Amino acid sequence: MRWIRRNLVVIAGLLTLAYMLLPNIVVMVFSFNKPNGRFNYSWQRFSLDAWKDPCGVADMCESLSLSLQLAAWATVGAVVLGTMIAFALVRYRFRARGAINSLIFLPMAMPEVVMAASLLTLFLNMGIELGFWTVLIAHIMFCLSFVVTAVKARVMSMDPRLEEAARDLYAGPTQTFLRVTLPIAAPGIAAGALLAFALSFDDFIITNFNAGSTVTFPMFVWGSAQRGTPVQINVIGTAMFVLAVLMVVAGQIITNRRKKTATA
Amino acid sequence: MSTPTLPKEAAAPVEEPVLRKPSARKRLVPYWLLLPGIIWLLVFFALPLVYQASTSVQTGSLEQGFQVTWHFQTYWDAFTEYWPQLVRSLLYAGTATLLCLLLGYPLAYLIAFKAGRWRNLILVLVIAPFFTSFLIRTLAWKTILADDSVVVDVLNALHVLDVTSWLGWTEGERVLATPMAVVCGLTYNFLPFMILPLYTSLERIDGRLHEAAQDLYASPSTTFRKVTFPLSMPGVVSGTLLTFIPAAGDYVNAELLGSTDTKMIGNVIQSQFLRVLDYPTAAALSFILMAIVLVMVTVYIRKAGTEDLV
Numbered sequence: 294m295r296w297i298r299r300n301l302v303v304i305a306g307l308l309t310l311a312y313m314l315l316p317n318i319v320v321m322v323f324s325f326n327k328p329n330g331r332f333n334y335s336w337q338r339f340s341l342d343a344w345k346d347p348c349g350v351a352d353m354c355e356s357l358s359l360s361l362q363l364a365a366w367a368t369v370g371a372v373v374l375g376t377m378i379a380f381a382l383v384r385y386r387f388r389a390r391g392a393i394n395s396l397i398f399l400p401m402a403m404p405e406v407v408m409a410a411s412l413l414t415l416f417l418n419m420g421i422e423l424g425f426w427t428v429l430i431a432h433i434m435f436c437l438s439f440v441v442t443a444v445k446a447r448v449m450s451m452d453p454r455l456e457e458a459a460r461d462l463y464a465g466p467t468q469t470f471l472r473v474t475l476p477i478a479a480p481g482i483a484a485g486a487l488l489a490f491a492l493s494f495d496d497f498i499i500t501n502f503n504a505g506s507t508v509t510f511p512m513f514v515w516g517s518a519q520r521g522t523p524v525q526i527n528v529i530g531t532a533m534f535v536l537a538v539l540m541v542v543a544g545q546i547i548t549n550r551r552k553k554t555a556t557a
Numbered sequence: 558m559s560t561p562t563l564p565k566e567a568a569a570p571v572e573e574p575v576l577r578k579p580s581a582r583k584r585l586v587p588y589w590l591l592l593p594g595i596i597w598l599l600v601f602f603a604l605p606l607v608y609q610a611s612t613s614v615q616t617g618s619l620e621q622g623f624q625v626t627w628h629f630q631t632y633w634d635a636f637t638e639y640w641p642q643l644v645r646s647l648l649y650a651g652t653a654t655l656l657c658l659l660l661g662y663p664l665a666y667l668i669a670f671k672a673g674r675w676r677n678l679i680l681v682l683v684i685a686p687f688f689t690s691f692l693i694r695t696l697a698w699k700t701i702l703a704d705d706s707v708v709v710d711v712l713n714a715l716h717v718l719d720v721t722s723w724l725g726w727t728e729g730e731r732v733l734a735t736p737m738a739v740v741c742g743l744t745y746n747f748l749p750f751m752i753l754p755l756y757t758s759l760e761r762i763d764g765r766l767h768e769a770a771q772d773l774y775a776s777p778s779t780t781f782r783k784v785t786f787p788l789s790m791p792g793v794v795s796g797t798l799l800t801f802i803p804a805a806g807d808y809v810n811a812e813l814l815g816s817t818d819t820k821m822i823g824n825v826i827q828s829q830f831l832r833v834l835d836y837p838t839a840a841a842l843s844f845i846l847m848a849i850v851l852v853m854v855t856v857y858i859r860k861a862g863t864e865d866l867v
Contacts (some may be wrong), residue, residue, distance in 0.1 A: 306667030309660045310682060313748055316697035317686055323700065334700050374594035385587035393595060400602055402807025404800065406823045407843045410830050411605035414612045414840060434601040438593060447569055491687045497809060498823075502830065514692040518813060522696065530693040537688035541681045 317534055324527035331521025341523035347532075350523040354511055357529060360494055360510035363425070367432035367493040372486045374433070375440030376478070382441070383448040400438045408435065409502035416503065423505025431503050432493040439487035439492060449479020589658040613840035623836065635841045639825050643845065646821040649811075650804035653743035657800045658793065660744070664818065665755035665792070666785075670764075683752055687740070691746055695813050698742050702732045705783070733815040742810035750799035758792030794861045802850055822846055 297304065323333055327340035348354035378397065382390065400408065410429055416423060455477065459469040459516060497511040514526055596601040613631060617623035636643070668679050686694060701708055709732050712718050726737040762785065770780040786793075808823030822842065829839035 302663050302666055303671055305660075305663035306671075307664075309664040309748070310679065312660065312745065313686060314682060315701060316694040316745065317689055318691060319697040319700050323697075334703060372595055377590040378594040381584055381587040381590035385590075387584075387587045393591065396595065396598055396603070402802060402851070402854060404802055404823070404843075404846055406806040406808065406826050407847045408602070408605075410826060410839060410843045411609035412601065413830065414608045414836065415601070415605040417836075418608050418612075421834070430601055434597060437598060441594075495687065495691055497692060498807075501827070511690055511692050514690055514696070515809075519694055526693055526696075530689040534685055534689040537685045538681055541685070542793070545677055545681075 307421075307505055316329060317530075320527050320530045321534070324524060324531045326446075326524060326527075328524065333522045333524050333527065343528045347525050350525045352508065353523065353525055354531075356508045356510045356513040359425075359507070363432060363509060364490045364494040366429055367436055368486050368489040370429070370433040371436035371440045371489045371493075372482060375437050375485060375489075376444050376482055379441045379444035379448055379481075384453075397438050397441050400435055401442075405435075405498040406502075409499040412499070413502045423503055424507045427503045427505070428500055428507060428509070431499045431537050432496060435496070435499060436489035436492050439488050443485035443488060444478065444481045447478055447484070451477050607804070609840045609843065611838050613844055615837050619834050626776050628837070631841045632845065635838050636845060637823065639822065639842060639859045642820050642822045642825050643849070645819070646805050646823065646846075647849070649740050649743060649819075649821060650801050650807075652748065653804050654751075654797050654801040656740070656744040657748050658797060661748055661751035661755055664758055667753050668752075668756050669759035669762075677829045680756075683749055687749065692809065692813075695742055695746065695809060698738070698745065698814055699733065702738050702741070704733065708732075733814065736815070736819050738814040739811050739819045739821075742814045743807060746807075747800040747804055747812065750803070754795040754799065755789060755792040758789045762788050772841055790861065794858065798854060798857070802854065805850055806846060806860040 323336070325331055325339050325341065326336055327338050327342060328335070343349075378393075381387075382393065409431075410548050412427075412434075416427055421427060428555055451474075456469050456473050459473045464472065495511060497515060500509050500512060500517070508516070510529075514522075517523065517526060577723060611625055612623070614625060614627050615623040616626045616628045657667075664679075664683070668676055668683075672679050703709070709718075709730070712732070713730055718727055718730060718732070721737055722729060726740075727735045732738050732741075735761055766784055766788070770784050775783065805821075806823045806826075806829050807824065808821055811819050811821045811824050826839050826842050826846070829835050829842065833839075
């Protein structure tokens with residue numbers, strides 16, 4: 294009993310972690326299922342069929358590739374615009390700073406469905422056809438604030454004297470930016486980019502309102518929840534989860550090695 | 558405030574006619590940096606809200622077209638018709654937020670103070686689910702909470718379902734398609750948004766403060782109440798906001814895990830906009846939701862006393 298009391302926090306924390314991972318485990322297990330009907334909700338028997346033929350479902354891989362492209366472009370757009378804003382906000386003092394800070398905070402403090410619906414009214418009123426471009430515009434819009442926040446945090450902790458030192462060593466403005474400023478800001482920009490990519494790739498609500506007949510991967514999953522869920526959806530989900538974990542672990546190993554060589 | 562980051566030799570180019578006033582050009586730099594992003598937000602975030610405001614006071618039909626008639630009655634009609642869904646959304650989102658805090662705090666604490674060399678692995682496991690589409694994970698709850706699933710059998714055997722049914726959270730021996738399933742899904746979906754800010758603010762706490770509290774004979778629980786928790790308040794505030802706001806507008810969980818009796822305001826807005834095509838009512842409803850959320854958030858931030866968030 295004493296042991297339990299002393300480790301209460303650890304036990305509670307690990308239980309939460311289990312709660313968080315349970316659906317992922319279910320998704321993984323059910324990717325090896327061979328369902329009887331159209332829905333993959335109850336276990337029937339083990340099968341590797343879905344893994345052997347991940348694109349065997351009509352339109353699924355098309356939606357997946359569309360989502361990946363969309364996320365890539367949204368990331369590029371949001372990172373470029375967001376990094377510029379972050380530098381301006383941290384490095385310069387000017388009028389309207391407060392107003393701009395609120396303008397950046399508001400999209401994060403608004404229920405997604407409100408943004409989604411208001412964008413739709415804009416597009417409808419302007420007579421803009423819904424599709425890839427409207428979704429891309431929307432994704433850049435809501436990823437922007439998150440990128441600004443991530444990059445800002447990093448730039449704020451940067452020492453401006455490093456750039457002064459570079460200039461004292463006769464580096465031009467471009468050279469200073471490319472060889473000093475950008476490398477130091479890179480982790481913040483990378484964090485922002487990763488967040489933007491994940492947010493865009495996973496977004497459903499805003500896409501649902503503004504996609505018209507364009508089908509992204511989340512929208513395909515949504516539709517399949519009504520029509521019948523192919524096992525391949527679980528395969529994609531599992532693959533993404535494993536890939537994400539592997540990527541982070543690999544990144545961790547690389548940074549650890551660098552630290553070791555730097556100190557040695 | 559000087560701008561130490563600006564190149565001092567900006568006055569060098571001779572061909573520039575503005576040579577006499579180099580500071581004027583320098584002063585414009587932040588505006589050029591801001592311009593594209595801010596225009597994007599103004600056109601695709603602020604302007605749409607204006608359009609929506611105008612839509613909410615229009616009358617007409619899809620066939621004959623809509624006209625601005627300053628028909629504010631729509632707001633009242635929408636509110637009187639859909640207040641149960643509105644109240645339900647706030648209730649579900651509030652419960653989910655509370656559960657997220659209760660579940661997330663120990664895990665954030667564990668990562669910040671107890672995990673040691675496991676810290677990064679646990680952090681990865683908290684973030685990695687983001688990369689499996691959240692719709693897929695939400696659908697997985699259909700399997701977990703299905704009528705003959707292990708979880709439901711255990712809850713039944715422990716007589717938990719008797720209590721929750723009595724409270725109206727579940728129905729008989731079912732969990733799926735009840736309020737409990739929806740709240741469970743909401744809690745699950747927004748937990749990372751609670752854990753990450755909590756972890757960030759806990760991690761900043763100086764461990765020596767805990768030692769100092771112990772040296773002054775504070776028990777672990779007193780240390781937590783008087784030192785750790787107050788210092789983690791910024792994380793608690795941003796975590797609860799990041800959980801409550803999206804949860805209040807969510808319609809995915811209610812749609813996939815709930816029934817017609819668990820519809821939230823997001824479901825109503827979605828169907829009014831995309832199925833019924835009654836744009837004025839939908840616009841009015843989303844403004845009502847936005848107003849409620851903004852008021853609650855403002856009051857909450859005032860009370861919690863961390864203005865530096867905004």
